[in-house]
Structures are given as C-alpha cells and as structure tokens.
Amino acid sequence: MKTFNAIGVVGAGTMGAGIAQLIAASGVRTILYDVSDDVLAVAQERMRQSIEKGVERKKLPADAWATLEAQLTMTSNFDQLGQASDLIIEAIPEDMALKCRLFERLDALCPLETVFASNTSSLSVTAMAAATKRPERVAGMHFFNPVAQMKLVEIIQGKSTSQEVMVQLSDFAVKLGKVPVRAKDTPGFIVNRVARSFYGEAFRLLDEGVADVATVDTIMRSEGGFPMGPFELMDLIGIDVNYAVTQSVYNAYFQEARFKPHPRQRQMVEAGHLGRKTGKGFYDYD
Numbered sequence: 001m002k003t004f005n006a007i008g009v010v011g012a013g014t015m016g017a018g019i020a021q022l023i024a025a026s027g028v029r030t031i032l033y034d035v036s037d038d039v040l041a042v043a044q045e046r047m048r049q050s051i052e053k054g055v056e057r058k059k060l061p062a063d064a065w066a067t068l069e070a071q072l073t074m075t076s077n078f079d080q081l082g083q084a085s086d087l088i089i090e091a092i093p094e095d096m097a098l099k100c101r102l103f104e105r106l107d108a109l110c111p112l113e114t115v116f117a118s119n120t121s122s123l124s125v126t127a128m129a130a131a132t133k134r135p136e137r138v139a140g141m142h143f144f145n146p147v148a149q150m151k152l153v154e155i156i157q158g159k160s161t162s163q164e165v166m167v168q169l170s171d172f173a174v175k176l177g178k179v180p181v182r183a184k185d186t187p188g189f190i191v192n193r194v195a196r197s198f199y200g201e202a203f204r205l206l207d208e209g210v211a212d213v214a215t216v217d218t219i220m221r222s223e224g225g226f227p228m229g230p231f232e233l234m235d236l237i238g239i240d241v242n243y244a245v246t247q248s249v250y251n252a253y254f255q256e257a258r259f260k261p262h263p264r265q266r267q268m269v270e271a272g273h274l275g276r277k278t279g280k281g282f283y284d285y286d
C-alpha cells in the first residue's frame with residue numbers, strides 16, 4: 001500500500017504549524033503553505049520552541065530541528081503545494097465555504113492520486129469531498145491541540161472515502177507516533193461531540209453562580225482527574241475556535257438545544273479575548 005512521502009499542510013495557525021512540525025520532524029518532506037508570510041514567521045518560531053521542549057524532555061532526538069529544517073518548506077506561493085503529491089492536510093478556519101473553495105483549487109492543482117485530508121473539528125467531510133472530483137480520496141484527519149503532545153488523531157470516513165485511504169491515513173498517523181481512531185462523518189465526530197457538554201455545563205455553572213472559573217477548573221483538575229478544566233482548555237483551544245465548533249455542531253444537529261452556544265463565547269470573540277493566543281481569555285496570560 002502507498003505510503004505518504006510528500007506532504008502539504010495548508011494553514012500555518014496553531015494546528016497547521018503543529019501538524020507540519022510533527023510530520024517534518026519525523027523526516028518526511030513537508031510543504032507548509034499560508035497566505036500570510038507573517039503567520040508563517042510566527043509558526044516557525046512556535047515550532048522552534050516546541051522542538052526545543054521536545055528535545056529537552058527527551059521525546060525527540062537532539063537533531064530534530066535540523067531534520068525539520070531539512071524537510072520543511074514554508075511558502076506563501078499556493079502553486080508549490082502541487083509538489084506535495086501524496087497527501088495534503090488542510091487546517092484553515094472552520095468555514096465550510098472557505099474549505100470547499102480551497103479543495104476546488106487543490107483539486108485543479110494536484111494529481112488525481114493525491115489524498116486530501118481535512119483537520120476540521122466538526123464540519124462535514126462528505127461536503128468537502130463533494131467539492132472535488134476525487135471524493136473517495138478525501139477524509140478527515142483530526143489532530144488535537146497541542147499537536148506535539150496529544151496522542152489521539154480521529155480519522156474520519158466521509159460517505160465516499162475509500163477503505164484504502166482510511167487505512168493509509170491510519171497507518172500514517174501511527175508512523176507519526178499517534179493513536180488513530182476511526183470515526184464516521186458526524187458533526188463533532190467523537191471528541192468534539194462529547195466535549196460539548198464539558199464546556200456547556202461549565203457555562204451553566206457560571207450562570208447559576210455555583211462556582212467561579214478558577215474553582216471549576218481546579219476541581220476538575222485536582223479531583224476530577226482531567227488534565228485541564230473546561231475554561232483553561234477553552235483558553236488553550238482558542239475561544240474563537242471553540243465557538244466556531246459549537247456553532248457548527250449546533251447547526252448541524254438542526255439547532256438541538258443541548259448543543260446551543262453560550263452568549264459569553266460570542267462576547268469574548270467580539271472583544272478579541274481569544275485565550276492564550278491573545279494573552280487574555282478566561283484568564284490573563286500577561
């Protein structure tokens with residue numbers, strides 16, 4: 001079965017940069033594309049810090065940065081993605097119209113054998129696949145934040161995704177040191193579906209004045225055994241990203257009340273309080 005040796009990653013935000021870092025540091029040729037050179041520069045610095053930490057923790061070999069540099073090309077020239085002939089993973093914002101437009105462009109650029117994967121958190125992989133002439137070669141490959149540390153990768157089978165592509169992507173995830181789990185193409189897949197109530201109930205606790213942000217997080221961590229409480233996790237993921245996922249799952253389930261977004265999420269997005277990445281969310285990071 002075909003293995004992936006030339007990979008493209010589209011979008012150099014937190015997830016795209018993390019995915020490109022993981023793949024390039026594992027010794028696989030990677031092209032990371034973003035429309036913005038500034039975003040690419042920030043991504044490079046973030047990758048450097050993460051690799052340093054991985055080496056310090058002895059999770060990565062001492063020459064991991066050299067390997068990454070040798071394998072990674074960062075570019076704002078879309079056409080260079082045509083060289084990533086085995087697999088392209090998109091990690092652009094959670095906007096279906098944007099993703100479909102991207103896949104249409106990639107479809108025109110890349111050979112028909114190239115597999116396309118979306119790192120979408122919750123959107124329909126089937127709908128994205130329908131924007132291409134290769135729906136059997138389009139799947140979801142959903143990583144978790146922080147990519148370097150989180151083991152799980154959801155491999156999502158769209159309505160037309162072939163078994164062969166599912167196996168190829170699962171094998172590739174294992175090669176990257178991750179644990180793949182296959183899921184059907186349903187809104188939020190497994191993790192983001194279950195996690196809706198983790199965040200939703202936390203907002204309700206706040207509304208009812210049961211406990212404040214820090215208390216909820218502390219209890220969930222120290223007594224609940226979770227690595228992070230709901231509010232600090234939202235700050236890590238990004239309030240905007242989490243809000244987009246909530247909206248997407250809510251709408252995909254025809255506005256089912258249990259998935260309803262919370263007005264606080266919208267307000268924080270409007271204020272630009274997006275969590276760690278902007279220095280302010282439920283907590284202050286200055």
Ligand code: 3HC
Pocket residue numbers: 050051053054055057059060120121143144145146148149150192227228233237241242245
């Ligand atoms: N490269 C490789 N390994 C690394 C690394 C790197 N750059 N940096 C750290 N590691 C390793 C560490 O050595 C450690 O390994 P060990 O457990 O075998 O010793 C492990 O990764 C954890 O590293 P840290 O000690 O730095 O991490 P903490 O113990 O402080 O935990 C955390 C940090 C991993 C973020 C933890 O708090 C956690 O798991 N939080 C929850 C995160 C979560 O739930 N993410 C999912 C969000 S949902 C999402 O992303 C979906 C999207 O669609 C919205």
